[in-house]
Amino acid sequence: MLHLVPILGAVASRPTIPIFSHTGQVLSRAVTFQFALDPNVEQRTLLAKCAGARRFTVNHHLARVKANLDARSAERESLSEGGDPLEPSTPSLSWSAFSFINEFNAWKNGESVDSPVNEDGSRGLVWRHELPSDVFECASVDAARALENFAASRRGERSGAAVGFPRFQAKGKVTPSFRLRNRATPGRAPASQPVRFSDPSHLRLPKFGPVKVFGPTRKVRRMIDLGRFHVYSATLTQRAGRWIVSLTGVAAELHQAERSRSNRHAVPVGVDRGIISLCVVADANGAPFERFEGVTTLKQALQSLKAANRALARTTPGSKGRQRARARLAKTHRKVANTRRHLVHQASKTIVDRCQVLVIEDLNVAGMVKNRHLASSISDAAMGELSRQLLYKARWHGVEVRVADRWFPSSKTCSCCGVVRNDLDLSTRTYSCGVCGLVIDRDLNAAINLARWRPKESSAVTLLEPTRALLLSTA
Numbered sequence: 001m002l003h004l005v006p007i008l009g010a011v012a013s014r015p016t017i018p019i020f021s022h023t024g025q026v027l028s029r030a031v032t033f034q035f036a037l038d039p040n041v042e043q044r045t046l047l048a049k050c051a052g053a054r055r056f057t058v059n060h061h062l063a064r065v066k067a068n069l070d071a072r073s074a075e076r077e078s079l080s081e082g083g084d085p086l087e088p089s090t091p092s093l094s095w096s097a098f099s100f101i102n103e104f105n106a107w108k109n110g111e112s113v114d115s116p117v118n119e120d121g122s123r124g125l126v127w128r129h130e131l132p133s134d135v136f137e138c139a140s141v142d143a144a145r146a147l148e149n150f151a152a153s154r155r156g157e158r159s160g161a162a163v164g165f166p167r168f169q170a171k172g173k174v175t176p177s178f179r180l181r182n183r184a185t186p187g188r189a190p191a192s193q194p195v196r197f198s199d200p201s202h203l204r205l206p207k208f209g210p211v212k213v214f215g216p217t218r219k220v221r222r223m224i225d226l227g228r229f230h231v232y233s234a235t236l237t238q239r240a241g242r243w244i245v246s247l248t249g250v251a252a253e254l255h256q257a258e259r260s261r262s263n264r265h266a267v268p269v270g271v272d273r274g275i276i277s278l279c280v281v282a283d284a285n286g287a288p289f290e291r292f293e294g295v296t297t298l299k300q301a302l303q304s305l306k307a308a309n310r311a312l313a314r315t316t317p318g319s320k321g322r323q324r325a326r327a328r329l330a331k332t333h334r335k336v337a338n339t340r341r342h343l344v345h346q347a348s349k350t351i352v353d354r355c356q357v358l359v360i361e362d363l364n365v366a367g368m369v370k371n372r373h374l375a376s377s378i379s380d381a382a383m384g385e386l387s388r389q390l391l392y393k394a395r396w397h398g399v400e401v402r403v404a405d406r407w408f409p410s411s412k413t414c415s416c417c418g419v420v421r422n423d424l425d426l427s428t429r430t431y432s433c434g435v436c437g438l439v440i441d442r443d444l445n446a447a448i449n450l451a452r453w454r455p456k457e458s459s460a461v462t463l464l465e466p467t468r469a470l471l472l473s474t475a
């Protein structure tokens, strides 16, 4: 049996130092909680200023690096004309996050030779004290990371498409966003941390004071109080006019009772993407397990998206009507994404709660041919999100996940006699077997076949651990 998602091994083998909370809990699970915010007028202004400061800081570093690179390459060219292979005399800049933070701090505090000089003769960035200093530091880290990706790509150390020099952040072109770290060691009591819930409906952020949050916060507050969740950082993003906070951090593993539920289905369960339904689940014995609907809801949401797009196309550029149409389109986009996420969360939680072993298809999204059929494209997008959620939730709940290889003909195989039909197209909703006479719903047939899939000895699949990926991206 191939354990793709080791239950404890994944935690033990990770080369990270164990993190303990103030109650002595081991925190090893990367978790993010999201809340929509309801900021007051002053907070809204400050949010916009912080997002602006992030753009400003990133651009500051990019401009310095670009000027340095240009100067060095110009020098190198003039040197090579003389036939002398000397190093340019302009020293290269360090692109590390550490040196970026130091350079920017000195620059904005007026301690550097090229610090800005103000009208009253003082030096440094005038508005620096209005904002949390973390906005600048996190932006410096982001700039360093973007440059590192570019450098790694240039050295040929990065797979995938080549990464160019990072883009300058233009206002109105990038999503307004910034990050604040919760600058507290995990062992400190939650009440003394800079980012904390001051009451059930308010999140306290440095320089902002308590910001009103929408939705129930009981679960996350309880986890923080019990030392089962430690917030590393709060990322604030404005989407379709609304500010959202993402609290990223580390949590304790789920309780043993959650990880080893007694009423779980013992037989492996296959999850197939549906075209009419969101997904169809069946077990290896051929019993239908669950069918998650929802594609109709998504289809309706997508229809309103089309209507909003058409309305935008009819407006005059620069007009008030265009602004309104654009806001409507953004809102509809947000609604479609939220609907999809909600449906998929419900399905993935139910599946993970009720089975012990589950089999999913390997969805190589990058290699997937874009499907023009509306319903299929909805199910493609939802299925990609579903596999992502199933993978991390399965790890949390101690459920084994097997990923069937892409060439496994789950739809074309007869789940009764095993014969493979090669003439099955997407529009055929019912699978009928010419050999044994089985007539079965197409998606159900595929789910049963998936449930019966066994890994070949040689084809060990390694999965990217979501926890590790998240930890790296928030480090």
Ligand SMILES: [Zn+2]
Residues within 6 Å of the ligand: 414, 415, 416, 417, 418, 419, 433, 434, 435, 436, 437, 438
């Ligand atoms: Zn058959």
